[in-house]
Amino acid sequence: MKTFHCNRCEQLVFYENVRCERCESLLGFLPELREISAFEDAGDGRWRSLHPQANGALFRQCHNYAVENICNWMIPADSPETLCQACRLTRTIPNLSEPDNRLYWYRLEVAKRRLLYTLAELGLDAQSLDADPERGLAFEFLADGGDGEQVMTGHDNGLITLNIAEADDAHREKVRTAMGEPYRTLLGHFRHETGHYFFSQLIENEPRRLEPFRKLFGDERADYGEALAAYYRNGAPADWQASYISAYATMHPWEDWAETWAHYLLIVDVLDTSTTYGLALLPDDPSEPTLTDRTPVEDASFGNLMKRWFPLTYALNSLNRSLGMPDGYPFTLAAPVVDKLRFVHRVIAAAGDKRDKHGERESIGA
Incomplete structure (x- = not known):
C-alpha cells in the first residue's frame, strides 16, 4: 500500500479515509488511478477531482459511500453505475436490522477493498460474477442462522462466502485460540479465499502449471471430504x-x-x-x-x-x-x-x- 496525500493541503491520509483531517476536503479512491483524491463540490452530486492525474474530471460517490457510509470509492460522473467496482463484487450484504451488522459490513468491505488494491497492483483485476458468469468473482457476507445452521467461509465457482462473525474481533480471537492458530485476520480470510478462486483461474486448466503445482503441493485430485475429516480427526502432522x-x-x-x-x-x-x-x-x-x-x-x-x-x-x-x-x-x-x-x-x-x-x-x- 502506497502513501497518499490530500491534493488540497498535502496532509498525509490513509487508504480508508473519507475526509482530510486538516482541510476537511472530501476524499475518495479512484480505482482507475489507484490513488486517493481530494475533491471539490461541483454541484448536482458531482465532485471535481483535485488529483493532478485526473485532470479535473468529475465523479460521483458510490451509493455505499454517499448513503451507507461503508465505502470510499468514486465513480465517473457519466457512468450509469450506482455502485463502484468494489461494491459491485458484493452480492449479499449482512442483515442491517441486526445490531452490529453495519459495523461488521464496514469492516468486511474495508478488508475487501485492501485485498482488491493488492490484486490490482499485481495485475490481477477480476470482473464481477454477474458481468462474467464463467470467470467472474463475487462475495456474500452471511450470518449463522437462528436454528443453529452455520455459515461456512469458503469459495465455490467464483463465489466467496464469508461468515460475518469473522468481523467480530472477540469472536475471531476466540476461534484463533481454540484452533491453535498464531495468526487470524479478516484480511487474511479474503486473501485465502481468493487463493482458491485464482487456483481455478490460473492453474486448474493449465497443464504447464498444474504439473509443477503437484510436485510442490501434492495431487489436488485427492478426495477433499476425506482429507477434511482426517484433518479434524487427527490434526496436522507433528x-x-x-x-x-x-x-x-x-x-x-x-x-x-x-x-x-x-x-x-x-x-x-x-x-x-x-x-x-x-x-x-x-x-x-x-x-x-x-x-x-x-x-x-x-x-x-x-x-x-x-x-x-x-x-x-x-x-x-x-x-x-x-x-x-x-x-x-x-x-x-x-x-x-x-x-x-x-x-x-x-x-x-x-x-x-x-x-x-x-x-x-x-x-x-x-
Whole structure:
C-alpha cells in the first residue's frame, strides 16, 4: 500500500479515509488511478477531482459511500453505475436490522477493498460474477442462522462466502485460540479465499502449471471430504512446520495453495508499504540485519523479496515486543515453504504480465 496525500493541503491520509483531517476536503479512491483524491463540490452530486492525474474530471460517490457510509470509492460522473467496482463484487450484504451488522459490513468491505488494491497492483483485476458468469468473482457476507445452521467461509465457482462473525474481533480471537492458530485476520480470510478462486483461474486448466503445482503441493485430485475429516480427526502432522506455512495447509493441496497464496499477498503488501514509506534498517552493528533496498515490489525478483522480508520481520517483531504485543509475524519459512512461495510469485508474474528486475519472464516450471 502506497502513501497518499490530500491534493488540497498535502496532509498525509490513509487508504480508508473519507475526509482530510486538516482541510476537511472530501476524499475518495479512484480505482482507475489507484490513488486517493481530494475533491471539490461541483454541484448536482458531482465532485471535481483535485488529483493532478485526473485532470479535473468529475465523479460521483458510490451509493455505499454517499448513503451507507461503508465505502470510499468514486465513480465517473457519466457512468450509469450506482455502485463502484468494489461494491459491485458484493452480492449479499449482512442483515442491517441486526445490531452490529453495519459495523461488521464496514469492516468486511474495508478488508475487501485492501485485498482488491493488492490484486490490482499485481495485475490481477477480476470482473464481477454477474458481468462474467464463467470467470467472474463475487462475495456474500452471511450470518449463522437462528436454528443453529452455520455459515461456512469458503469459495465455490467464483463465489466467496464469508461468515460475518469473522468481523467480530472477540469472536475471531476466540476461534484463533481454540484452533491453535498464531495468526487470524479478516484480511487474511479474503486473501485465502481468493487463493482458491485464482487456483481455478490460473492453474486448474493449465497443464504447464498444474504439473509443477503437484510436485510442490501434492495431487489436488485427492478426495477433499476425506482429507477434511482426517484433518479434524487427527490434526496436522507433528513436523508440519518443516514443509507447510500453517497447520491447516497440511489438510489438502488446495488448502496448502490457498494458505501459501495468502501468505505471498501478505508479504508483498507489507513490503510495498515499507518501501513506499522509505523504511530502512541501518544498525550500528554490521552483524545485525540491514535493509536499504527500495526496489518496487512489482519490479522485484522473488529472491529480492525474500532478502528484504527477513530483516523487515525481525524489526517488526522487535517493535511489537516493545509494545507488549505478540509477534506481528509469527511464522517460520522453511525451505519447502519458500519454494511454494516462489511458485506463487511466478504464477502471478506470468498472469499479471509482470517481469522480474532483469526484464525477463520467470519460468513457471523452474
